[in-house]
Amino acid sequence: MRNIFFIISTFLLVVSCSTNDGVDTFEVGSGFIPVNARIIQLDTFEIKLSTFKLDSINTSSTGRALVGKYTDPEIGEVAAATYFQLSTTSFNISEDAVLDSVALILGYDNYYYSDTLRVNNIDFHLINEEFDPDSDDDAFYNIHKLSYEETPITTRNYIPEPFTKDSLHVSMTTPLFTELFSAIQNEEIEDQIDLQDRFPGLSLQPKATDNGSVIGFSTDPAETFLRFFYYIPNELEQEQFTYDLAITGFDQDPASFINIEANNSIADLEALESQEELVLSTNIDDRSFIQSGVGYLSKIEFPSIREIVEIQGDGVVLSAILQIKPINFNDTEHLPEELSISVVDLNNDIVETSIANKGSLVAAQRVTIEEEFNEIVYQVDIADYITAKIEEAPILNQSLVLFDPAISNSVNRVIVDGSSTTEYETKLIINYAVY
């Protein structure tokens, strides 16, 4: 009997572990079943918006030559000028070559800002100092200038056609260039250094009276070049040849940069002298400005975000959509498709160039909300950033800043609306799971 006892015990020991794989799932209507966790949506967090200006922006070798001047109805005058040096790798021109003409071909790169129906002027000046940034990091900034001859080599007025035309043709058959051609031909100029000594570069300046548009030209040697047209006479015909100088650079220094000068019509913004100063949106009609080229950045803070734990309790931020409302723009072509996000400290120095959410870098994406008269907002999920802000100990005085990714080679401007008027306003929408 005891043996049977042992056998049965062992058998049932095995059986008890193997019967029943678990509980099957119900779909039965279960209105009375309580759920301990719930999800709430919160969107009344205070958003503190402000604007500050970067001391300088690195505009070296951006791939674009930006020229033009216009007056922005919201923000005032903006003037863009470009400086570049031209070079080549081949210094052989046939002795028999006869120069026909010289032209600067500026290839449009499809960038424009403001009214292209008006006439633009470009003054082409000869740079008369060495094309060298003379700074620690060998880079040129938007505040840089190089000295140039007061009298322009030539002036061109034009109505920009960045989409219908490939390039702007500027005739440059002047003594400066005919002499340069000869000097290369007879080997007075044998290498890059000789060339730079003789011809440091060109500066393209808008006229001070201009109020047209800012146009972008490519600095790619295939698009933009100084072309010498020559022919070699022989008995039968005159065959045309070309000799190009392009913006390729020949040493460590950048071969081009953009200079931006602005006159901000908003007094508070014009008064900003250094990067650590800022202008609260509440002082300038509930607005914050982002302007590329010039360097205005929009700064966003969430002063009361840590209260979420006190009021709602322990929980998890499932998503935190930062919604940014731009205003006073002409059409979406001028609104960038995304706004980049960086983190600054309390002196407005950038401490992180980008932020990540759930493992991927994020930027604020432009979204058109079809239903509501084509309302446009920027949205980005910054749940990880908000979670870190709620949990940080000690409290770091860091904030987010927004700017156009094309900050160094455009003059795009975005005005952020900080007022609470409509559903699609600037705000932070958090989905919070409470338990």
Add this chain to the structure above:
Amino acid sequence: MFKNIIALVCFMCVSGALAQSNTTTSSPYSLFGLGTQSNTKIGKFNGLGKTGIAVKSPGFINIANPSSLGGFNSNLFLFDIGILTEISTFSDDNVSDESKVNATLSNLAIAFPLIKKAGMGISITRASSVGYSLSGIESVIENTTQLAISDVSGFGGINDLRFDFGYQVNDKLSLGLKISYLWGEIEEEETIVVGNNGIILEDVNLYSGFQLGLGFQFQASKKILVGAVVDFDTSLKGTNNQFVSQIYEGIPSTISFTEETSISNFDYPLALGFGLSYLPNEKLLVTLDYKHYSWDLTDQEDSIGVFVDQTTIGTGVEYVPKTNSLKYFERVNYRAGVYYDSGYLEIDNSKIDNISGVLGIGLPIGKKGGMLNFSYTRGLRGASDEVLVEENINQFNINLSLFDIWFKKRKYD
């Protein structure tokens, strides 16, 4: 003697396995309190409508009344093991008829004499079971018109390791004492998501505590035996371990783990029971039990319902054609019973009660009085109102009771 000790040790190991074994329910009601109460008895007593307060059991383990062990045969060692299979169908007004099956070990018990006129029983049974899994529960995300979807599931239960002592004072009166160690683990998982994002909460709640009980049985007349029991109220201490995970784009990642937080105790109420058994002749046994559980006094609350006083009533009849017959089928026991449980849970003013009818049969095994018991219970729990669920329960019990001689000295080993 030595072999009996080994048997005891073996029993302990298997009872450990029983404690780990699976739940006996799929009822959504098991998310209330510490789960659905099984009130399962041992051996033949399930077939008698779960009665036994007033049944003397010199040959069977009767956990309804500890004093039933008084007068335990001084030579016998009793072993009992049971398997329970439950097939339930759930329905309510919204969705009809889902069927669930659970099978598990339902009890292990041994009993043996202590001293002359006293017996001791050790048994392990399931006091309550938790087993539910509900999905697609919708809730509105506050301040929006969006919906979040929740799934909740629970698994586990409370086990009862009982020590029963019975002592026969005289021909008419026996007294008994029971000490129960109640312990168990209930795991609950809750997931709430909107789209692919949400959180998972996993709570493991551990409870443990002791409960004391007393009982007596009195032979009122030759054919009538009365009995009474009291289970004293007690508190099970609870501890919680919680895991919180976040789900992003469908992939979970752990956020936090909180260990060993104290949670509120679970109180078991004071219970008073009375029983009557009537033996009109050798062939027939009729039983009637009544028990009242004072849940109101525990002053407890649950998030979905209210604890209310509970009453259970059972009645059973057993018929043996001829106990000492040489013909096998005349020694077979035939049983029938009815059991009503008013339930301790009230939701929206509806009590979740339970009524069942049982048919059973006991097949004698061996020469020492062992028995293989089968019973089939058909029960109904809940009520099909707007939101509540009605359960149709089909329960099959198989139970083996074995005897051996205790402390017998063998001359030839």
